[in-house]
Amino acid sequence: METTILKIKRNKPGDLLPAAGILQSGGLVAFPTETVYGLGAIYNDEPALLKVFAVKGRPADNPLILHIYHLDQLGQIVSSISPAAERLIQRFWPGPLTLIFPKKANVSPVVTANLNSVAVRMPSHPVAQELLRLTGIPVAAPSANLSGKPSPTNGEHVINDLLGKIEMIIDAGPCPAGVESTVLSLMGEEPIILRPGTITREELETVLGKPVLLASGKEVDRPQAPGMKYRHYAPEAPVTLFEGDPGKIVLEINRRLAEKVDGQKIVVLGTTENIGKYDNEWVLDLGPQGRPEIIASNIYDLLRFCDRLNADSILIEGITDQGIGTAVINRLRKAAGGNVINVS
Numbered sequence: 001m002e003t004t005i006l007k008i009k010r011n012k013p014g015d016l017l018p019a020a021g022i023l024q025s026g027g028l029v030a031f032p033t034e035t036v037y038g039l040g041a042i043y044n045d046e047p048a049l050l051k052v053f054a055v056k057g058r059p060a061d062n063p064l065i066l067h068i069y070h071l072d073q074l075g076q077i078v079s080s081i082s083p084a085a086e087r088l089i090q091r092f093w094p095g096p097l098t099l100i101f102p103k104k105a106n107v108s109p110v111v112t113a114n115l116n117s118v119a120v121r122m123p124s125h126p127v128a129q130e131l132l133r134l135t136g137i138p139v140a141a142p143s144a145n146l147s148g149k150p151s152p153t154n155g156e157h158v159i160n161d162l163l164g165k166i167e168m169i170i171d172a173g174p175c176p177a178g179v180e181s182t183v184l185s186l187m188g189e190e191p192i193i194l195r196p197g198t199i200t201r202e203e204l205e206t207v208l209g210k211p212v213l214l215a216s217g218k219e220v221d222r223p224q225a226p227g228m229k230y231r232h233y234a235p236e237a238p239v240t241l242f243e244g245d246p247g248k249i250v251l252e253i254n255r256r257l258a259e260k261v262d263g264q265k266i267v268v269l270g271t272t273e274n275i276g277k278y279d280n281e282w283v284l285d286l287g288p289q290g291r292p293e294i295i296a297s298n299i300y301d302l303l304r305f306c307d308r309l310n311a312d313s314i315l316i317e318g319i320t321d322q323g324i325g326t327a328v329i330n331r332l333r334k335a336a337g338g339n340v341i342n343v344s
């Protein structure tokens with residue numbers, strides 16, 4: 001298939017009309033959001049939805065998020081909106097918060113993987129908003145990467161994964177947040193974060209006025225966000241994540257580097273404060289320790305860069321599991337596939 005690449009600096013009226021036309025006629029369009037790029041299909045066209053799963057190689061039991069640009073669209077897809085949801089919408093939409101609602105009957109089981117709930121978000125990225133407005137129909141969109149790969153945070157990442165497989169890729173440069181939206185379920189007794197993101201637990205608790213739980217991600221057999229059970233966000237080379245005391249992490253990584261076999265390409269991802277301390281040829285800068293939002297915006301690009309370097313092994317310095325750092329650590333643990341060394 002011929003993929004049209006549409007480069008957009010600042011959208012002018014009409015630029016996105018062809019993209020909206022492709023979606024309306026059942027085609028697939030990759031588009032930027034403030035979190036990561038999404039692979040869009042209209043929510044009410046089952047063949048188009050099935051193509052999304054096929055193109056990504058995504059397991060059918062991992063449901064999709066529906067994207068809307070206006071609150072008027074919410075009533076088409078959800079059957080009720082709780083007062084708690086209303087408060088969160090008021091405060092965080094448009095923005096990187098996905099909420100789980102009871103679904104309306106017309107939402108296809110292909111979208112929800114047979115669950116009785118549906119995930120919805122209203123992105124704040126101007127290109128996403130304009131595309132959704134012109135399309136006029138809610139758009140289902142998982143991240144626009146091949147399943148299991150790091151999510152795409154710039155146009156080049158999407159082109160690498162999906163060129164020749166979908167009708168259009170809209171390239172509007174890097175995504176500001178760089179990790180996927182916070183997914184919050186209000187379906188149970190207590191609000192629970194199914195996937196941490198740049199909207200933090202503390203921010204949600206402030207608005208809701210009560211504690212918010214965080215899914216451990218260890219519910220492998222009965223995961224709450226079905227996507228959590230798969231190995232995710234992973235580059236080709238095995239990843240080892242080091243968590244604990246920052247000083248000891250540097251020592252432990254250097255100890256392993258000293259044991260390196262000749263010719264083996266080990267890539268270290270370290271914080272700005274520590275990159276000078278690693279005794280290695282390849283050391284990449286995650287960003288400053290106290291600025292997890294910068295690390296979040298770099299992380300997927302760095303993981304993909306490790307593939308370009310043909311790394312044999314990747315050693316990553318963990319950061320504090322707090323605030324936006326929780327989202328970063330969550331993705332790194334998944335990239336490591338459980339290969340986490342605690343050095344506290």
Ligand code: TXA
Nearest residue numbers: 035037038063064117118119142143180181225226227
């Ligand atoms: O930032 C984002 O959310 C990006 C952009 C493109 O909007 N999208 C994204 O989609 O990350 P995806 O498909 O890669 O991740 C969707 C997550 C998965 O973990 C999935 O299991 C969960 O949302 N999810 C979707 N519907 C759900 C539901 N009804 N109940 C629980 N979890 C759900």
Ligand code: MG
Nearest residue numbers: 142143151180
């Ligand atoms: Mg994804």
